[in-house]
Amino acid sequence: MELQRKVAEAIHVLNHDPESSNRVAANQWLVQFQLTPAAWDVSTSLLTSPIVSLFDLQFFAAQILRRKIQNEASNLQSTAKDALLNALLLAAKRYSSGVPQLLTQICLALSALLLHSDPYSKPFDKLMFALQNLQAHDDGNVVLLELLTVLPEEISDTRHFSHHSDLRQELLSHTSMVLDFLLQQSENQFVSPLYPHDNNRKILRCLLSWVRAGCFSEIPQGAVPSHPLLNYVFNALQGTTFDLAIEVLVELVTRHEDLPQVLLYKVQFLRDTLLKPALINADLKIISGLACLMSEIGQAAPCLIVEASSEALILTDAILSCVTFPSEDWEIADSTVQFWSTFATYILSLGGNRQNDRTRVKDTFLPVFSALVDALVLRAQVDEFTSSDESPGLDLPDGLLHFRNNLLELLVDICQLLHPTTFVSKLFFGGVPSSSVSMPLREIEAKLFALTAVSEIILQEGEAFDFALIMQLVSAFSVRPSSELKGFISVVYRSLADVVGSYSRWISVFPSNARPLLLFLAGGISEPICSHACASALRKICEDAPAVIQETSNLDILMWIGECLEQWDLTLEDEEEVITAITVILGSVANKELQNKLLTQLLSSSYGVLSKLVDEDAESSGRQSPATYTRMLSSVTRGLYRIGTVFSHLATSLPSVPVADGPILSLLTVFWPILEKLFRSEHMESGSLAAAACRALSVAVQSSACVIAEEFCHKEEYGSLFITTFERFTQASSLMGINSSYICDQEPDLVEAYVNFASALIRSCHKELLGTSGTLLEISFHKAAICCTAMHRGAALAAMSYLSGFLEVSLSSMIETVNSISDGSFSVVSVQVVSHCGEGLLSNLVYALLGVAAMSRVHKCSTILQQLAAICSLCERTSWKGMLCWKSLQGWLNSAVWALPSEYLKQGEAESIVREWSEALGGAGIDYLENKSCNFGSNNSSGGHMQGKHGRTLKRLVRDFADSHRNDPNPNII
Numbered sequence: 020m021e022l023q024r025k026v027a028e029a030i031h032v033l034n035h036d037p038e039s040s041n042r043v044a045a046n047q048w049l050v051q052f053q054l055t056p057a058a059w060d061v062s063t064s065l066l067t068s069p070i071v072s073l074f075d076l077q078f079f080a081a082q083i084l085r086r087k088i089q090n091e092a093s094n095l096q097s098t099a100k101d102a103l104l105n106a107l108l109l110a111a112k113r114y115s116s117g118v119p120q121l122l123t124q125i126c127l128a129l130s131a132l133l134l135h136s137d138p139y140s141k142p143f144d145k146l147m148f149a150l151q152n153l154q155a156h157d158d159g160n161v162v163l164l165e166l167l168t169v170l171p172e173e174i175s176d177t178r179h180f181s182h183h184s185d186l187r188q189e190l191l192s193h194t195s196m197v198l199d200f201l202l203q204q205s206e207n208q209f210v211s212p213l214y215p216h217d218n219n220r221k222i223l224r225c226l227l228s229w230v231r232a233g234c235f236s237e238i239p240q241g242a243v244p245s246h247p248l249l250n251y252v253f254n255a256l257q258g259t260t261f262d263l264a265i266e267v268l269v270e271l272v273t274r275h276e277d278l279p280q281v282l283l284y285k286v287q288f289l290r291d292t293l294l295k296p297a298l299i300n301a302d303l304k305i306i307s308g309l310a311c312l313m314s315e316i317g318q319a320a321p322c323l324i325v326e327a328s329s330e331a332l333i334l335t336d337a338i339l340s341c342v343t344f345p346s347e348d349w350e351i352a353d354s355t356v357q358f359w360s361t362f363a364t365y366i367l368s369l370g371g372n373r374q375n376d377r378t379r380v381k382d383t384f385l386p387v388f389s390a391l392v393d394a395l396v397l398r399a400q401v402d403e404f405t406s407s408d409e410s411p412g413l414d415l416p417d418g419l420l421h422f423r424n425n426l427l428e429l430l431v432d433i434c435q436l437l438h439p440t441t442f443v444s445k446l447f448f449g450g451v452p453s454s455s456v457s458m459p460l461r462e463i464e465a466k467l468f469a470l471t472a473v474s475e476i477i478l479q480e481g482e483a484f485d486f487a488l489i490m491q492l493v494s495a496f497s498v499r500p501s502s503e504l505k506g507f508i509s510v511v512y513r514s515l516a517d518v519v520g521s522y523s524r525w526i527s528v529f530p531s532n533a534r535p536l537l538l539f540l541a542g543g544i545s546e547p548i549c550s551h552a553c554a555s556a557l558r559k560i561c562e563d564a565p566a567v568i569q570e571t572s573n574l575d576i577l578m579w580i581g582e583c584l585e586q587w588d589l590t591l592e593d594e595e596e597v598i599t600a601i602t603v604i605l606g607s608v609a610n611k612e613l614q615n616k617l618l619t620q621l622l623s624s625s626y627g628v629l630s631k632l633v634d635e636d637a638e639s640s641g642r643q644s645p646a647t648y649t650r651m652l653s654s655v656t657r658g659l660y661r662i663g664t665v666f667s668h669l670a671t672s673l674p675s676v677p678v679a680d681g682p683i684l685s686l687l688t689v690f691w692p693i694l695e696k697l698f699r700s701e702h703m704e705s706g707s708l709a710a711a712a713c714r715a716l717s718v719a720v721q722s723s724a725c726v727i728a729e730e731f732c733h734k735e736e737y738g739s740l741f742i743t744t745f746e747r748f749t750q751a752s753s754l755m756g757i758n759s760s761y762i763c764d765q766e767p768d769l770v771e772a773y774v775n776f777a778s779a780l781i782r783s784c785h786k787e788l789l790g791t792s793g794t795l796l797e798i799s800f801h802k803a804a805i806c807c808t809a810m811h812r813g814a815a816l817a818a819m820s821y822l823s824g825f826l827e828v829s830l831s832s833m834i835e836t837v838n839s840i841s842d843g844s845f846s847v848v849s850v851q852v853v854s855h856c857g858e859g860l861l862s863n864l865v866y867a868l869l870g871v872a873a874m875s876r877v878h879k880c881s882t883i884l885q886q887l888a889a890i891c892s893l894c895e896r897t898s899w900k901g902m903l904c905w906k907s908l909q910g911w912l913n914s915a916v917w918a919l920p921s922e923y924l925k926q927g928e929a930e931s932i933v934r935e936w937s938e939a940l941g942g943a944g945i946d947y948l949e950n951k952s953c954n955f956g957s958n959n960s961s962g963g964h965m966q967g968k969h970g971r972t973l974k975r976l977v978r979d980f981a982d983s984h985r986n987d988p989n990p991n992i993i
Contacts, residue, residue: 022061026052030075053083062087063103066110066125074118081110081124085131092135104132104146115161119217126166130173134186143189147196160204161221167197168225171232175926187232194229194237198248201226205251219255223263226252230270233926243271244281253285256293265308272315279320283330286313290337298344307351310341314358321365325376327383335362335387342394349422352398356425359391363432364975367968381436388433392445392469395430399423399465401507406461409506414548424982427472428975434473435480443477443484446470460511463492467514474521483525489518490532497539501546509548516543520556527564536560537568537576544580544597545587554589554596561600565607574617577601581621584661585654594657595664602668606682618682619689622665625658626689633696652702656711662690663715690715714768742788742795745780748773749795760808767814770806773799774821781821781828786845793848800825800852804860807867812875815867819879822860826886829853830951833893840898847899853890854903861887861911862918869923873981881974884936888944889951909937923984932980939976942969 029052032045052058065080084107092100111125133146174187204222226248235243243249249271255264272278289309297305317324317334324331338359342352366384369377399422400406401415415423434442446466492515504512519526519536526532540557543549557580561568568577581601584594601621608614632655669683694712703709748754754773757763763770777799781789789796799821806818829849836846864880867873887908894903916929916936924932946969 022057023065026061026065026079027073027076030079034075049079053086058083058087059103063106067106067113074121077114078121078124081121081128085124085128088128088131088135092132100132100136104129107132111162111166112159115159119165122162122165123169126162126169127173129166130170133170134173136186141189143186143193147193163200164204164221164225167200168221168228171228171234175232191232191234191237194234197229198234198238198246201229202247202251205248219258219260220263223252223255223260223267227263227267227270230267230274233274235271235275241277243275244277249278249281256289261305261308265312268312269315272312272319276319279316280323282312282316283320283323283334286316286330286334286337289313290333294337294340298340303346303351306341306344306346307354310338310351311354313338313341314355318358318361321362324362325365325369325380327380335384339387339390339394342391342398347402349398349418352395353422353425356422356429360429360432363388363429363436364972367432367435368972385437388436389445392433392437392442395426396446396462396465396469399426399468400461401464401510403461406459406507409508411505412547413506413510415510423468423472428978430469430472431476434476439473439477439480440482440484442473443470447488460507464507464511464514467511467518471514471517471521474518478522478524483528486522486526486532489515489522489526490535493519493532493539494535497535497542499542501542504543504546504549509543509546512543512546513549513552516540516549516552516556520552520559523556523559523563527560527567530567530570533560533564533567533570533573534576537573541576541580544589544593545583550587550589550593551596554593554600558596558600558603561603565604568604569608574604577604578617578620582624584657585624591657591660594660598661598664599668602665606669611682615682615685618665618686622658622662622686625661626693628654628658629693629697632702633693633700652705652708655702656707659708659711659715662686663711666715739788741780741784742792745777745792745799746795748776749798754802757802757805760805760810763806763809763814763818764811767809767811770809770811770814771817774803774806774817777803778821778824781825786832790843790845790848793851796825796848797852797855800856801859804856804863807860807863807876807880810872812872815872815876816879819867819876819883823879823882823886825849826853826883826890830886830889830893830947833890833899834948834951837893837897850890850894850899850903853887854907857887857903857907858911858914861908862915865915865919868977868981869984873984874978877974877978877981881970881977884940884977885943885947885970885973888940889947890944892941892944892948905941908940912936912940935976936973939969939973943973946970 026049029045029049032041033049036042036045052061062080062083065076066084084103088103095103107125107129111122111129114121114125129146133143171190174190201222205219235246238246252264252267252271255261256268268282272282289312293305294309296302297309313334317338324334338355342355344351346352366377366380369380399419401419405413405416437445446469496512496515499508516539519540527536537557537560540553540560543553544557546553561577567573577600580597584597589597598621602618605614605617605621608617628651632651665686666683669686694715697703697712703712753766753769757766757770803818803821803825806814807822809815809818829846829852832844832849833846836844840847860883864883867876868880891903891905891908894900895905913933916924916932919929
């Protein structure tokens with residue numbers, strides 16, 4: 020009793036004492052008390068004693084028992100567990116008519132106790148027997164409902180799913196009894212004296228819990244649509260239980276394939292009875308719930324919707340009306356996106372013998388998708404308040420950014436359905452504002468976003484359209500003073516720059532566009548919100564139209580941009596884009612004297628600040644002013660990054676120019692002496708400066724080495740030398756030590772240098788020599804596969820590029836020699852490498868698609884997967900089948916997915932991933948081979964990448980997987 024009194028006092032102090040120090044002391048004492056053996060008896064006594072009637076005490080006691088059961092129940096004897104079970108049941112009966120939170124805690128403690136029971140002791144049989152006895156008492160049903168609600172939730176907790184699988188099966192064996200009980204309660208409409216309005220909610224919440232646990236899997240599938248509880252749930256949509264009824268129906272639709280057809284016939288009732296009044300009254304709760312439910316119905320059975328029955332047309336019309344509803348946020352429209360994507364993809368997948376069906380379905384639903392474009396563009400706009408906001412640093416709301424990100428794949432699918440020309444015309448040319456009527460900026464910005472989203476498919480399948488409206492906007496923005504580039508104006512500026520970058524190949528064809536485009540991009544680079552889009556667009560314009568940009572007046576603008584970098588303080592990433600753009604143009608200047616002059620001018624400020632730093636007089640004076648010295652170090656670091664970027668891109672811009680005649684050597688002549696001084700100076704104590712200096716040196720060596728490899732590797736007299744170099748590089752202790760992604764992240768420059776050299780070797784070296792280097796190629800392939808999972812973006816993407824390049828060259832060789840297979844050939848070596856390393860590669864690709872950095876790796880992962888599928892498909896038809904075949908890839912995929920920790924996958928997700936990816940890979944591999952065969956012998960070495968509908972389907976599946984797992988904890992990858 021004394022200990023109970025102390026506990027009661029401590030809880031009172033914790034909850035009510037005004038002095039924080041007293042509350043802290045009480046909390047510490049209670050924490051220590053929880054760890055003592057006495058806590059079992061004290062908590063049980065507080066919870067079951069008829070004397071104690073304080074909620075704080077009772078709630079604390081229930082929490083203590085729950086935690087101790089979770090942490091220490093394995094140490095209890097079976098008799099102690101039975102006594103505790105009886106005590107908790109007694110407490111549940113006692114507080115069934117009290118505060119609901121207390122009853123929930125007691126039921127959670129009961130659930131924890133059951134989960135720590137030996138499944139062979141049939142704990143649920145004992146519990147169900149006790150509960151049946153409890154039903155005879157007043158409010159016994161309240162206890163039973165609460166316990167039956169929390170028990171499946173606790174068992175289905177994915178953190179303990181594997182541990183609880185046996186208990187889960189035993190729990191589900193009682194499904195029939197539970198459903199009968201719920202049906203009885205729904206018919207009797209039992210009444211709790213304190214909470215009479217919660218009755219239906221309790222029933223629905225309990226049913227939801229059991230549906231999520233998989234209860235209906237225990238009854239015949241055909242019996243689910245006619246189960247009496249389904250009518251009860253459907254009727255519960257009308258009233259205060261609407262939200263819970265929606266949740267139950269959504270769960271049922273996603274789990275039981277017979278239900279969508281049943282519910283499809285009820286959509287007209289939902290639309291007329293609930294949706295239309297809700298739209299008139301702006302009832303967000305009803306609209307949101309129905310949008311979610313109807314989308315799930317359509318998404319679960321697109322094959323029913325394409326039949327274009329009256330019910331299907333009602334469904335699409337109802338969902339479309341939800342999208343167009345002008346809510347303040349984007350959640351309602353966003354909840355329908357997955358349905359529209361699934362529906363559009365299903366229509367696009369109709370082919371072969373169903374080509375006539377596809378034409379009929381497209382003709383039927385084209386008006387729906389046409390109206391959907393208008394609705395989505397409308398919903399993708401900012402609100403009026405944001406569009407008039409002039410605050411510096413304004414950006415789009417997070418909700419809108421999320422909605423737009425989810426729209427990307429859908430807009431591409433709609434563009435394919437409507438045809439690119441029709442889609443673009445609908446966006447702009449169906450509603451071009453006249454000279455007297457201006458289109459609102461927020462509408463322009465949303466349409467620019469949509470145009471950027473579909474750029475890839477338009478460039479692939481469409482025809483160049485009239486860019487007059489885009490150039491009007493470019494000209495209008497390019498003359499705006501920088502003081503006006505604030506608030507929403509800067510957001511529009513960025514979206515316009517995104518369009519320019521996306522369509523640079525077409526828009527830069529006209530020489531008259533060059534100057535306005537350069538002025539427009541130059542004006543936005545200095546603005547924080549626009550800088551990345553403008554810098555990226557500048558690089559693309561310069562890469563796509565070097566001849567046009569080489570005009571003297573355009574060169575002047577480029578050089579001015581380069582000189583302004585010191586003032587603009589861009590991120591290193593954006594600065595690299597700008598320097599790359601300028602280097603691409605300068606690298607293509609035919610006049611070598613002018614080329615060297617402009618390159619020297621571009622790097623003069625970098626050389627100048629670097630020379631100033633290593634000057635002995637400047638060193639001593641600079642140390643006297645820490646602020647000045649810090650600024651100088653920052654400038655030198657940026658200068659070194661610029662120099663490194665120039666070296667890197669000159670090598671790729673001048674692949675056919677001998678090293679001795681190119682500008683790299685002349686730049687190195689100036690740079691090297693300064694770099695030597697820097698490495699000998701005390702300034703290298705600065706970590707950032709040392710990293711920048713090492714990067715510049717590394718890039719210079721990399722670019723020169725790759726140029727040399729590509730220039731001489733194909734020559735027979737040098738081939739063996741490069742193979743020897745590759746062997747020494749591969750067998751270096753630092754490289755052999757890269758056996759995990761963690762180590763790769765510690766040495767990203769080494770990884771990039773190695774895979775870049777290996778890529779150059781694979782592309783340029785004679786296949787006969789490569790055929791003698793199977794062991795080296797296998798080691799390099801294995802190392803690159805490991806590095807795919809690195810957190811360092813550059814190292815991971817470089818490794819993926821090498822893997823993709825290796826597979827591309829291998830496929831070309833295999834197609835060429837498929838009828839003349841010989842031992843020791845590069846084709847045979849390639850098959851051996853893939854057969855030995857394929858399982859590890861696939862596992863690492865799956866891991867690379869987890870976490871926040873995964874979206875940037877979707878395309879390369881998809882490409883590698885399609886190439887692997889193509890190789891396995893090709894081997895299936897040849898004598899290579901003994902080493903590598905289609906079953907090999909299926910086995911690797913199955914192993915990779917099932918090897919993921921259970922916390923990364925939802926119930927049933929592994930099976931669906933293996934099934935859907937296998938199907939997509941099968942078609943994607945054939946698409947790749949067909950495209951490769953059509954382009955064999957041409958210069959199009961990448962034409963097979965994500966080509967064909969199966970390739971695009973594969974990429975969508977990979978993107979969906981990465982998107983749905985971007986918040987997963989990063990796994991420890993060995």
